[in-house]
Amino acid sequence: MNRLKPFAYFEPTTLPEAIEILAAKKGAAFPLAGGTDLLVRMKRGVIKPSTIVNLKRIEGLDQIKKEPGRGVRIGALATFSAIEDSHLLRLSHPVIAQAVSVLACPSIRNLATMGGNIGRASPASDAAPFLMILGATVSLKGPQGERELGMGEIFSGPGTTASRPAEAITSLLLPDMASHSGAAYLKIGRREGMDCALAGVAALVTFSGGKREAEDTKIALSAVAPVPMRAKKAEKTILSGRLTEKCIREAAKVASEEISPVSDMRASASYRREVVRVLTYRALMTALQQAREG
Ligand SMILES: Cc1cc2nc3c(=O)[nH]c(=O)nc-3n(C[C@H](O)[C@H](O)[C@H](O)COP(=O)(O)OP(=O)(O)OC[C@H]3O[C@@H](n4cnc5c(N)ncnc54)[C@H](O)[C@@H]3O)c2cc1C
Structure with missing residues (x-):
């Protein structure tokens, strides 16, 4: 670990103020959320930002709330501990608490945020696969206003997002899950806890009324491509016939x-x-069972 190089540090209390600082620094400023990734990379000398803009004092960016008729909105500054403990999310999207429980360890989850995980754009992100299967959209705000990107559009390469200069992620919207649906996230690291995925698989199964054929299936993977990805060919295999163990x-x-x-x-x-083959099978079987139970 290196001694940190001097940098300018700002603690804005409003989003417009934060965006103004980011815009004034023309790409040389980094937003700071939990710091579990940014500070580590700074200490290792991987990045040397001249300016840090701490977003944690901006009120309301950490909220998790229901948006009637749309789903649940998770603020970019919501920590993974808050997400894991959210009663609302446990009822609306139970897969999230299950997935977050295998992300790092409690002390990291107390600091690490959803916005920071997406902003980091790691190919091994544990959040990206479950956000992808749930059809989440990412809200961004910058000097040109607000816009939304789907999870399929947000990552532009390993460690880079499709955000424009001075744009910050403000929240993610999770659409409500269909009633006859189930979802699971499974990951394998080199050790049981506190390790990034060497492969991660999220799967969602939604039944039609007859409960024999899947109406919708989504499979998303991490750590097996330059960016987290949907396994669209595998999804087609499921949707092409009856949902059996063989399929x-x-x-x-x-x-x-x-x-x-x-x-x-x-x-x-x-x-x-091999890990993806085994985990995809297990995640789909778990999701299928949950969907059958309704
Ligand atoms: C010991 C350890 C274990 C870990 N294990 C895992 C793991 O199992 N799974 C996993 O997925 N990750 C893991 N991580 C990585 C890290 O904890 C996560 O990626 C975390 O979600 C980052 O969030 P943060 O709030 O700490 O982001 P920060 O470190 O504050 O920021 C990360 C990046 O995102 C940018 N950023 C932050 N907030 C925003 C925003 N609102 N808008 C735009 N850009 C933003 C920053 O500028 C920076 O480039 C681990 C890290 C450590 C140190």
């Missing part, structure tokens, strides 16, 4: 073939393919 087994195989994993210090590419 799920086939979809899991298709998912393992449509990824582009790398070999690195965490795992080899071939091991990642």
Whole structure:
């Protein structure tokens, strides 16, 4: 770890003020949320921002609230602990508490935020897969106003988002889940706790009235491509016929073939393919069971 290089530090109390500072610094300023990623990269000398804009004093950015008729809105500054403990989210999107419980450890979750996780755009993000299967949209605010991006559009490459200069992520909107649906997130790291995924799989199954064919299926993966991705070929396999165990087994195989994993210090590419096959099968079977139970 290096000694931090000097940097200008701002603590705005309103969003317009934060955006004004980010815009004035023309891309040289970084927003700070929980700091669990940004400060680590600064200490390692990976990035050397000249300006830090701490967003934590901006009121309301950490709220988790129901938007009647639309879903649940999670503020960008909501910590993963708050998300995990949210009674509202446990009722509306139970997969989130289950997924967040395997993200890092409680002390990191007490600081790390949803906005920071998306802003970091890590290929191994644990939040991206469940946000993708739930059809979340990301709200951004910048000098040119507000806009929304789908989870399929937000990542532009490893470590980069499609945000424009001086734009900050303000919240995420999760549409309500259909009644006959189930979802699960499974990940494997090198050790049980406190490790980034060497592969992560989120799966959603929604039934039509007859409960034999899936009306909708979504599968999203992390740590197996330059950005978190949907396994669209595997999804098509599920939607093309009756939802049997054999069909799920086939979809899991298709998912393992449509990824582009790398070999690195965490795992080899071939091991990642095998992990994706096994986790996709398990996540789909869990989601299927939950969906059947309604
Ligand atoms: C020990 C350890 C274990 C970890 N384990 C995991 C894990 O298991 N799974 C996982 O997914 N991650 C893990 N992480 C990574 C990190 O904790 C998460 O990515 C976390 O969600 C980052 O959130 P933060 O609020 O701390 O972001 P920060 O560190 O404050 O910021 C991260 C990046 O996002 C930008 N940013 C922050 N907020 C915004 C915003 N509102 N709008 C635009 N840009 C923004 C920052 O400028 C920075 O580039 C781990 C980190 C550590 C140190």
